[in-house]
Structures are given as structure tokens and as C-alpha cells.
Amino acid sequence: MSDYEPKIVGFVCNWCTYTGADLAGVSRFQYPPNFIPIRVMCSGAVDPMYVVKAMLEGADGVLIGGCHPGDCHYQSGNYKARRRASVLQELLKDLGLDEHRVWVRWISASEGKKFAETVTEFTEELRKLGPSRLREEWAL
């Protein structure tokens, strides 16, 4: 599939990564338009089911974006997100899914550049991995 454009759904926290994404725009840093943000209050509130749901709905990759360790607006939400995501990645592996399609990244409100780079990098990675078959398979 040469015209394959990966679709990334991002669950990004209101305080850091969403604001970092805004900064990327304000700074006119260019990144691939493959990323669709969904704003949540805290990365610690991202239920793994949302991630699975996004993948079932056709997302090729999911990015969970939060504040840097120690910088969580709610003190410890990002630690919860980190622990949960590593369990989820193990589970995905066990279920025969590609755990590399789920990324957790800490991007602060001042890291517009890092946001743009992360999305670029993730898009490239997903291009290499090819489209996710999940949606197709679960429609059988």
C-alpha cells in the first residue's frame, strides 16, 4: 500500500502535551497531519480500553502524552499512566497485537519542538510497521 497514511490517535493531557501541541502550532513547527488529539485532563485518566477502542476503530497507533515525571498537574497521574501502559503493552503482546503501536511520551507545555518531533518519529515508525489489521480482522 503505497498511499498508506498511518492514523494516530493521541490521548494527551490538558496541562502538558496538549499545550505542547498548541505550542508546536504557534511556533509553526511542521509535523505530519496523521495525528488526531483527544484532550483529557490527565494521562492518568486514560483507560487502556480507550486505547484498545481507538485501535479497533482503525487507529494505526496510539500516543499517550503526559507531563514529565514529577511535573504532573495532579502529582502522580503520569506515573499511573506509565505503569498502566507498560501492563497494556504486555497484554497487547499476549493478544498477538503489536505493542510498538502504543507510545507513552512525556511532552511538557514548553516542548513544542519535541511534540512535533515525536509525532514525526511515530508516523515514520508506523509507516514501517504498515497498517494495523485490527479493524479489518474484527469486522470479519
Added chain:
Amino acid sequence: MNETEARARTGVLFCSCRGEIFGGLEYDELRAYAKGLPDVTFVGETAVLCDRKGQEELRKLIADHKLDRVVVAGCTPRVYEEIVGRALVAAGLNRYMFEMANLREQCVWPHRDKLRATEKAKLLLASAVGRSSMLEPLHGGRIGTKRAALVLGGGVAGMQAALDIADDGNQVHLVELTGELGGRTYQLSTTFPTHECKPDGCCIHYCRECILTPKVEDLMQHPRITVHLKSSLEEFGGALGNYRAKLKTPDGPKDIEVGTVVVATGSQMIDPDRLPEFGYGKYPDVITFLELEQLVVAARSGDNQLHRPSDGKIPRVIDFIQCVGSRDTTGRGKAHCSLVCCTFAIGEAKELKKRYPEAQIFIHYIDLRGPYRGFEEHYREARDLGIHFLRGRVAEVTMGHDGLVVVGEDIDTGKLLRIRSDLVVLAAGQEAAAGTEELGKTFRIPLDVDGFFKEYNPAFDMLHRKGIAVVGCAAGPRGIRYSVQDAKAAAAALNRLMRSGEVPVEPVRAEVSEDRCSGCRQCETVCPAGAIVMKQLADFRRGTKRWVAYVNPSQCVACGACAMTCPSKAILLSNYKMKQLLAQIEALT
């Protein structure tokens, strides 16, 4: 899929942002796409939504087209959601019945490819419309507050906060660990650069007695301030408006109830023992700033002469060593700058030079930093007085055959220095006071990289959520003036909170469905605000009682950790419910 009981009437309003947004998109295509989205009954556009005219337009559209919710496709909600919310309220809708599709910051600006940006804009729009179909009106409310505050720490910041809060008609409990008020300021002989005492005696204007004594008297005599000396905080709980504290006082434990809290616990001096090369503790004439202050105070009340500790001689060569434990990268001290030491050393050097014009005074510094008004004049005056400024770190202080020797370097001339000195004054820096970490847990205030309480970002005012403010050096080193300003700002904010006798409850918060709650207490464990407690509920079916979670509405910080953790989905964060997020996700395909 997005069925609500009565079909939603969603209006999509595109804001062109003065052409900024429409120029980067295939707008007509996008507009047609929006028309086809579920529940969308109206699509319109405006040039600038955020000005008064735009908001008036929005109000009119809501009325004319009988809209019950709105999707604004324009800029980031981070900046403009307040404005849109207000316009909705003016139009008679609940202020939460809208969603914003961020076409500017997260679509047009970072994506120059017009076609692909339009494709992404469609997804952003679909996602916002999907979510908007699931929106529910939210209501905040108000609950009663105690018109009382707990002020922890009786330094200048705590004293000022106590006075300002009490003057607004609130009761104040001022809790001080030591036996006297005034904190570190009370240990100073003068304050720089604003006030200076005359070297030849008391001017009866500017020394600590003059600055602090009237303030202490104001406090002690204030009808609404209770000063608890030699006291500390033992237990703390509750929520904004209704905190409970147990104090340990010399008269035994005391229970108090307050609406808000000021944390003014200050900082502590870095112990120069941690840097043994300066000989502190080994040589009696190596002293800290605060010890020099005490010598000056003793001089004032004695023969008006400065006597050095070892033999009582009047020092003729004095060395000030700056950044002792501050800006330290060896791991023995702290990496941060303590901010006040340069101002202080120059002030003290001037005081000594005026007292003893023939004395040789050296200030060894790395960089001179004085982020204060008046510092420049202060510094120039010191130079004009003949005080020697030497840039470079001091290697060590040793004992020669006829006294102390300061060994260091003057970077500007490249010369090694060996100065025979009579008195060495160490600018020991400031670090977070002992117990800061524990207090941080008690009040749920995070600490910063240097271990101080993290300062509130005034741009994201969280004060109103908790009513707990950190002021003065507890939030990092700062001068007296800035500590007092902190205190006044915090007091003003807390006064405003308590003034009506009621505090606001945020509409976005976690809510428990008691029917679904199994009482497993996992939410209680993960709540970062301690807002969740268990309450007993009569179970009429079984004729027994069972435990369910209860969210204290004024304490909830709306992070959603509980909702994520709950295995029974009995606790949900309003405005971020599962159906709302799932609708967003489903709309992406």
C-alpha cells in the same frame, strides 16, 4: 450510534480567525462535510469569534436556530473556552454545552499541505461533533466556608498574610514553631538595599525593631488573630472551606476549623559544615551571615564596636565568601541561586566599611546577582566606598602563623590569592526547610526540583480549588519585599474566596453512582487530592449497611484518576465521561 433521548441540535460555527484559518484549508469542502455530520442542524462562520461582535453573533445564532449545543471550529480551547462558555451562558445555554475543534494551533499552523490539513480538519470536526452530542449540562454550586484561616509560620510572610486576612474580617490562627515572631528577618540587623542604619548608632527608623515591632504588636493585639507560639501542626484534613487541623501547643492539643491555609514555613540555611574547606566550626572567626548580623546587633547594644568571636578584636581585614552551598554542582550544596546573598553581602560590607573606613573588605563572588530595584546603586556605592570585588571561587580557608588565610583566585587578573584575614563571612545559601516534604504530603502540594514547595502558576490558578497558598521562602529563596508581596497577593486571593461565606464548587468533578459502587476503595487510594472518603449507606434490600465512595465536591481536582480506576464504572468524571470520549474516538473512522 450517537442517539440521545431528544436529538441534539448542534450548531457548527467556523471562526476564520481573520482569514488565518480559512486560508490554510479547503473551506467549502470542510463546510459541506460539517453539514453532513450527525445532529448538525446549522453551520455558519464568523470572522472573529473572540471579540464582542463575534460573541454577539454566536448568541444570536443560538437563539435563531434553537441550538442546544455548539461546536466552535477555530482556535485552541486552552485559551478561548472561557469566552465561548460565557457567550453560551448569555444565550441561555449551560456553559459546558460546547466543544472546540482546534483547527488553528493543531491543524492549519503545523500543516502547510492544504489538502491534508483539510482531511485532518474533518477528523477534528467529526470528533468534536461526536463528543458534543454526548455533552451534558453541568452545575457547580457553592458551599459554606469557615471565615477563618490557618497561617503556618510566623516570619514576615506569615505575619503579613495573617494581618491581611484578619483585616478582611476573618479569624486567623498563626502557628509558629519557635518562641517568637519575625522569622529570619528578626535575626537581621538592617535590611538592604532599602533601609540602612547609621553606623554611629540607632536612627530609630530602619532596623528590625522599627520594622518588626509595630507589626508584631499589630498581630498580638488584633482581635481576630490568635498567635500560637512554640506550636506545630499535628493533623490536617477536610476540604476547601472546611479544613480541620489539630495543633500541638504548649497548652496541649487544640482543634481548629478553617476555610483556607497559608503555608509560610520559610527556608533554612545550608549548613556550612557540608563544605569543610571553608573551616566553619574549626576556626571561630569563620562565621555565617546570620552570625555577623548578631555581632552587629551586639555592637549596637554594647560599645558600638564589632568584636570578632575568637578574641574580641576589631577585624581589619574581612572576607565575604559568596555562594556557600548555593549554585553548587558538587552535590554537597544546592544547585539553585539563593538570590538574596549578593544584596546582603554588599549591604553588610558597606555597613562595616562605613564603620571602619580603614578596613580592607573583600567580596569573593562567582556572579553578582541582585534582581532587586535599587541593587545597581547599592553595588556602585559599595565600589565607591572602596570595597574590593574579586571574581572567583575560594579554594579554602586555612590558618597561617598569624591568622586566617583565604586561598582563592581572582579570575579577572588571573592571580592566585592568599589573603590574611581577620574575619571570614560565609554566604551560606538557603534550602528547603526540614519537614517540607512531609508538609507537602499533608497539604498535597508538589515540590519543585530544589525541594521547595512548587509555586502556583498564576496563569492556571489552582488556589480557588484548594484554598491553600504557599508564600515567602517556602516556595524558594526570596527577599523580604517579595515575601511580603507574596503574602499580600495570597491573602487577597483567599479573602476573596471566603468573603461571601461560600466557596465555589467546580462543575467538572468526579461523581459517584452509589448503586454501582461496590465499596472497593480503589478510587480512594488513587485520588491525589484526598477528596474521596467512604460513607455508610443503608442497603434497604438486604436490610444492612454498606460502604460507598463519596467525593467531596470542593476537594475534587477533576483529574479523572478515580474514574479510570473504578472496576464498576461507578465513578465518572463529568465532562470527560466514557461515552463522551468513546464518541470522540468513534467519530474518527
